[in-house]
Every structure is written in C-alpha cells, then in structure tokens.
Amino acid sequence: MKKLLLLSLCLLLAGGALFAAGASEEAVPTFEGKNVRVVIGSTSTGGDSYLIAETVSRYLGKALGANLKVDAVGAAVALDAMQTVKPDGNTIMMFHDMTYLGISFGAYDEMYSLENMTVGPRIAQNPGSAWGAKVEAPYESLAEIPEYLKKNPNAVVRMACEAGGVSHVGFIVYWQWVMDTYGADIADRIRVVIGGSTGDKLQMLWDGNADVIFADYTSLLQYTQTDDPKLAMKYMALLDNIDGVNETSYADQGITLDGKEFRFAKDFLIYLPKDFPTELVAELDVAMKSVNADPGLRADLGKMNFRPGKYLNAEESKQFIYAKRDSLQGLIDRAPSLDDLVL
Known part of the structure; x- marks a missing residue:
C-alpha cells in the first residue's frame, strides 16, 4: 500500500512538473514558426x-x-x-x-x-516623395510656379494630392511658403484637386484635370524617361534629396518652413x-x-x-x-x- 501511495505521489509530481514546463513554454511567446x-x-x-x-x-x-x-x-x-x-x-x-x-x-x-x-x-x-508635371508645363520647378503666376494673372495651377497624408504636408508647406513670399494673390491661385492612388493622379494629369501631382520618385521615373508626348513628365521638386539622383528638393529650391530649411x-x-x-x-x-x-x-x-x-x-x-x-x-x-x- 505504501509502495502504491509513493508511486502515485511520484507520478503526480512528475505530471505537475511536465505541466509547469508546458505552461512555462506557452508563457514565452515567439515569432518562430509563425x-x-x-x-x-x-x-x-x-x-x-x-x-x-x-x-x-x-x-x-x-x-x-x-x-x-x-x-x-x-x-x-x-x-x-x-x-x-x-x-x-x-x-x-x-x-x-x-x-x-x-x-x-x-x-x-x-x-x-x-x-x-x-x-x-x-x-x-x-x-523620394515628389511632385511631377507634364514635360511641356511652362515651369521647371515648384519655385518657378509663383513667378509664372505673376506673369499670367489669370492662370491657376492645380496640384493633386491626398488629404491627411505626406502629400498634404508637402502641399501646405509649399502653399505657406508661397503665401509668405508672394502674398495671397499668388497663393490663392494655387489650388488643390484631391487624388487617390498614384494611378488616379496620373490619369488626372493626362486628362488635363491637374497640372502638378504628388507621387513617389520611383513610380514617376518611367514617365520622365519616355519619349511619348502624351505620357512624358518631369520632376518639379522632391521633399528630400536622394543620394545619386540629380533632382532638386525643397531645400535646393529655397522652399522653406517658417524661414528654415524643410526636408521630409x-x-x-x-x-x-x-x-x-x-x-x-x-x-x-x-x-x-x-x-x-x-x-x-x-x-x-x-x-x-x-x-x-x-x-x-x-x-x-x-x-x-x-x-x-x-x-x-x-x-x-x-x-x-x-x-x-x-x-
């Protein structure tokens, strides 16, 4: 009887140890195998x-x-x-x-x-967040747009971006710089059209419903290298410089935030x-x-x-x-x- 009781106790302790070990393993989560x-x-x-x-x-x-x-x-x-x-x-x-x-x-x-x-x-x-325009646009950079608007008092430039994202930041920094530098008459003629995906904004550009669009440098690259006049584009500004890429940024063009260099x-x-x-x-x-x-x-x-x-x-x-x-x-x-x- 004593031997049976001792055996039962050993089995109980061994089972408890195995259970504790299993619980311990479960208590330590891991990505491995997931x-x-x-x-x-x-x-x-x-x-x-x-x-x-x-x-x-x-x-x-x-x-x-x-x-x-x-x-x-x-x-x-x-x-x-x-x-x-x-x-x-x-x-x-x-x-x-x-x-x-x-x-x-x-x-x-x-x-x-x-x-x-x-x-x-x-x-x-x-x-490489970037603004792009058709290759035949009458300005070569964002910094040139206010000068274009000064010379063309009836002109409006429409910039396509998304609300609530990085393009929104890029736009309001630029718009505020134009307001501070050129005044309301020029800034009020830089307008927004709301676009969704890069594909949507490209279509808006090609259909003539936007003049400048916001996208990623890489996603616009093929259109800056094509000879197709319907699709050909040029970069207008990057929010920051890309190593090895010869395209100008806000900082290069003198587009500032509160008078200070802006990079994003x-x-x-x-x-x-x-x-x-x-x-x-x-x-x-x-x-x-x-x-x-x-x-x-x-x-x-x-x-x-x-x-x-x-x-x-x-x-x-x-x-x-x-x-x-x-x-x-x-x-x-x-x-x-x-x-x-x-x-």
Whole structure:
C-alpha cells in the first residue's frame, strides 16, 4: 500500500512538473514558426509602402524564423487591425508617416492614434516623395510656379494630392511658403484637386484635370524617361534629396518652413497592437538590428532609391516618431483646410 501511495505521489509530481514546463513554454511567446500577416496602409502593390514592406519582410522573416506575407489592405483597414486583432504576433503593420498624419489632420478617429498602438523598430526610409508635371508645363520647378503666376494673372495651377497624408504636408508647406513670399494673390491661385492612388493622379494629369501631382520618385521615373508626348513628365521638386539622383528638393529650391530649411523623408516603422508582448517586441528589435545591417537589404532598398536609415529599436522609434508628429502639429493647426483650397 505504501509502495502504491509513493508511486502515485511520484507520478503526480512528475505530471505537475511536465505541466509547469508546458505552461512555462506557452508563457514565452515567439515569432518562430509563425505565419505573420503584414498589413500596410496602401492597396497598391507598386508603391513604396508595398515595395519596402515586401523587401524588408523577406529579410526579417528569415531573421525571425517566421513566414511574413504582406497584405495591401489600405490605411483604414490596417489601422483598424491594430485596434482589433489579438496582440499575439500573427498580425503586424508596416507603414509610413500617414500612420499618425491621418489622425493629426483629422482624417481618422483619435482611437487610431499612436498612443493606442505599440511602436516597433524603424525598418526603412523613403526620401523620394515628389511632385511631377507634364514635360511641356511652362515651369521647371515648384519655385518657378509663383513667378509664372505673376506673369499670367489669370492662370491657376492645380496640384493633386491626398488629404491627411505626406502629400498634404508637402502641399501646405509649399502653399505657406508661397503665401509668405508672394502674398495671397499668388497663393490663392494655387489650388488643390484631391487624388487617390498614384494611378488616379496620373490619369488626372493626362486628362488635363491637374497640372502638378504628388507621387513617389520611383513610380514617376518611367514617365520622365519616355519619349511619348502624351505620357512624358518631369520632376518639379522632391521633399528630400536622394543620394545619386540629380533632382532638386525643397531645400535646393529655397522652399522653406517658417524661414528654415524643410526636408521630409517618409519613415517606415513596424506598428503593433496595444499591450503587445515585450518578448515579441524584443525579438523584433534583435532581428531588425541584424536585418538593417545586412548588405543584401541595403542593396535591394538602394535599387529602388530607398534607404535603411539609422537603426532605431522600438523604444527609440517611439521617441522619434512622437517627436516628428509633434513637430508638424503647429504647421497642421495653422494651415488652411484643403476644403478651402479645392478648385
């Protein structure tokens, strides 16, 4: 009887130890072996959001031991996912500054603010946000447009951009510079037409419904190299300079913000649901640090005129993107509504 009781007790203790070990393993989450959905705030598979997310995901997946697949769902769905999915690592978001700009401009509800997400490491930068026009346009740069309008008092220049995003920032910085430098008579003849995707804005340009459009440098490149007179374009300005590219930026053209040089590169970060496990954030930090230094990634991004940027872990990224958001808020608060500038 004593032997049976002792045997039962041993089995009970052994079972308890196995249960505790299993519980311990379950309590430490990991990306390893997961199929991870990577949502992005764009529906295009040809723009910078998809190209950067897809390129980084290939390298990051290997570093994590996971299968990352990019899902181009658009900003509304991507932001909503960060509020509704479980914080288990099965769904993450990679996106640029529109993540917070949409809220700053009032295009999206406050529930989607950075404070209701976990900020992960920075993955890349795109300095190539650009304005383009038809090759036969009677001006060669954004800085020349006010001079053109002075000489043509009945002329209007229509600039196509999206409300609540990087193009919105690019437009209001430019419009404010024109207002401060040339006055209301000139600024009031620079009007907005609201465009959606790059394809939509290109069609507006070709149909004669816009004079200047906002897009990514890479997405416009083929049209600046064609001899087809119906499609041929030229760059009007970049928001920042691209290494090895001989196109002028706002800074080169003297387009300033409050008298100071203005540069803006899109910062692409990983965003995660609120209360995301610290263990998974730490895994992302370690994996992204190695990926960021990988010559293969640097070469792949460079081919598309993107750059990895200085590595920032999750905590550093949070401080960085909060500060960037706050630095733009004053401009956004005093800028005229696009509704007042729409043609």
